Amino acid sequence: MKHSDTQQSPLSQLSPDAHQQPLSTSLQNTLDTIKRTTGFSDDMIVRQLFIGEAAKQSVAIVYIEGLVNKADITNTLLEPIMGLLTDQVEENIEKTTDYLKQYCLTIGNVEEIKKFATLYSALFNGSAIILVDGLAIALATNIKDAKDRPVMEPATESVIRGPRESFTETLRTNTALLRRKIKNPNLWIQTKIIGSVTQTDVAVIHINGIANEKIVQEVLDRLNQIDIDGILEGGYIESLIQDTQFSLFPTMYTSERPDVIAGELLEGKVAIMVDGTPFVLIVPSLITSFLQSSEDYYSNAIVTSLIRLLRIAAILISLVAPAFYVAVTTFHQEMLPTPLLISIASQREGIPFPAVIEALLMELAFEVLREAGLRMPRTIGPAVSIVGTLVIGEAAVTAGIVSAVTVIIVALTAICSFIFPSYGLSNSVRVLRFPFILLAGGFGLYGVMIGILALVLHLCSLRSFGIPYMSPFAPLILEDQKDAVLLFPRKFLTKRPRLVNQTNTTRASQYKKTYKR
Template identity: 45%
Template sequence: MSILSKMLKNKQKKRQNDNYRQQQDPQKPEEQVILRSYLDNVSRIKGELGNSTDLVFREFTICQHKGTVVYIDGLADEKLICDFFIESLSDEEFDSRQEPFQVMADKAVGLGSLQIATEWNQVFDSILSGNTIFFLDGYNKAINVETKGWEMRAITEPSTQLSIRGPKDAFTETLRVSTAQIRRRIKSPNLWLESMKIGMVSQTDIAIMYLKGVANEKIVKEVKERLKRINMDAIQSSGHIEQLIEDQAWTTFPTTYHSERPDVVTSHILEGRVAIIVDGTPFVITAPAVFIQFFQAPDDYYSRFDISTGIRILRILSFYIAIIGPAIYIAGTTFHQEMIPTTMAIAIAAQRENVPFPAFVEALIMEVTFEILREAGLRLPRAVGQAVSIVGALVIGQAAVQAGIVSPVMVIVVSITAIANFSTPSFAMAIAARLIRFFMMGLATVLGFYGVMLGLMFLSIHLCSLRSFGIPYMMPIAPFNLRNQQDVFVRFPVWAMKNRPKFISKGNMVRTGENQKPGPKTKPDDQGPKGES
């Protein structure tokens, strides 16, 4: 009985404490309430943030009430705060009958957007985001003013997705600059933007942009739910987001698209896709993504349709060369010599006479060597990296041929394969081809051309099984949709692309009006101009 009575007393005591806190502030626990003494608030900020040296506290007096300004040096615009607010407070005389907190709020409005903070979570989030907090003695609330003013990189030309006729601007690491670049291109009230913070420690700002009435509401909802399910300490790049929201993790193919070009992201939004912008990275994610999308370059839409169609077909052909180029050589020289023309077979046999390795080992040596050179060229400084890639490939290739380690034909095959891989517009898809190439080489070594065909069949089945936010990855090829073939292998003229892709957009499908075909709209006169015979 004594234990039971003790438990009842503890519950009663706890209930009394809870009732007391609710009387002080019925909606907020005591530890979340901003204190009335500004000195106590300053002490708490110093304690919570470890008395960091970049924390700035500036005291002021207004209507005989003392207060303090709190911000982080480097994140907030210090010159704006000092010149516009603190100096104006010290120079101006106020009537003692005026309400001090309202006077301070009226002054702070000129700095930027203003909010009244009543909880400590709002205070810490705002300070760490570059805002400024104003405390006034005697008030259990604070003024939160947006004064972000950190250094940012200027808008420059894209470094990974170059274009001949397209715009020369690229996204930056600043979220608001990136969203403004999209706003400049789509001046529509239906372009909606929603923001959230992801990362328990980093509190990274994420923005979702889509065209209301054009984007599929189910896809928009699915994107939001997947982002809200992310539970990590920090999000440092859009690459983290890609890995956490994709449909299929065990695949080398990218199921979301990323780009640093505002015109590319804008065109995707206009088709009904959803853009995910991550603060701190210049690459914007768009979803859903389909396979053929990774072979579409910006210049396809700035050039004539016949030229764009030919170049796109060449890219797709180069992609398959990058996958099966060495495998075809291995299968032909190892198992199917009868399929090679006699003159060529004799030449290849004569070149490989002094090579001590089978075709697979020969190809593996050259492919691995070339991948090492390519990776070294990327990691070294730009001026040195290009020289290492070019000189290294020439010197090592020539030396390997003279030493009899590889044949000249193998050097040609590996070079053509590498050049074909570079023609893929998307770097993510090009990396997938590089990995699949080794898998195809292994199948060709064991089964010859039958292995190559088996690998291509497995690859096709795998691609058809993938999804991107519920959309089949091979749409509109498989399942085949005749109406959506306007921008697949053949790029139709701009005036003929009247509707948006039906498998992406479920709203307003029409994007081109009637009678947009170029040419004279009226018949020319049979006779010449007046006055001519």
């Protein structure tokens, strides 16, 4: 069903092209246009009053209830304007807005508006609009009501050592948290509005002189090409501007911790903040970004290096342990010691399914229980997932559906999957585990090796804003190996990643003094 010309849909009314006309000099015409465009919404408040000794100058204050601070409306707008009894506003109407800004309004941020598009943007961002009859200029006063979630400890990134604060859903609160970390005028923040309906603020942040200007410009160009009606979370931006749409591996790193984002900015990367979400995007992102934790840099370098090796080993176990078990028990029994082989064979006696089906069933059951634990209320979610796993595993072994060794392999895989610093990479490994099991069930260890080779080739083919995803391993950069798998002490980390930063690669001068006792 098509809309007539006199009855447009709200989506068409909110399109940017429909409101590029200037404001009317008639106050009533301007108010009528605003009311029609907003569908005569009940939360839009219009307060009309008169100023001047003769009380002939008509003024209107327009705001959205719930987005502005009512106390500020009364104290900084209504009382000063209603107390304005000078004839100056009647003798020279063209200077009324200047007089209001200079002698009446006590609020700091006041902007002049001449078009409806700018008026709607300010109105729905928490500004009160002052309209004067006879003038085609409005004043926008930013008196947004600060209903913001307080800065709390990160919910998805546990903190053992480091700042216990996380971003919120408010853009300006998040930029302020970054300003507290990087007190430098070279921290540049460029805000864009994306989404023809939602009009979402998106900030592009980088450190001038450190970030690669080509990457910054590439980010801005990709954001400018986005044509969408709404942006509700950073995942929208990630999906629209990433290099490839057909890869399980994330090419943009996300974090809700200000210290993590500040550290990435100091490496020469670019941050993308989206209003309404506490998760900030970082580009370009390399494979090492998903294998490292910010707490690695707060601890002893030797301990951190050992933990990183343990982390990589756990990731490999999580990826190929079920597939290796299926391959060995199905095709390569000679690889197992005789006592272990006899023990596994005795446990599998009477099991109706082959090892590949057995592993797939248990992995699928575990994934279902994990998702159920995540989606259920927090008070009962962990209990359901833990109890469900124990009950189902014990019942399956007792009923002879699966063997005990399969339960052990799946449990080990599950434990190793929780060691991932990045949730995005964890999801990729969770999905890849199933094709590896199928390859092992069909071709044994040869299938596992084929899968690993295909995975490595795919990773080497990925790019994140033009930077090789496997850097600094492929291509091999010896200087960057100081902070790849192993972590060298801070005094040796004098250079930033070479492929990320091409203008300022020096992090610090070489330490010359050695302290001895």
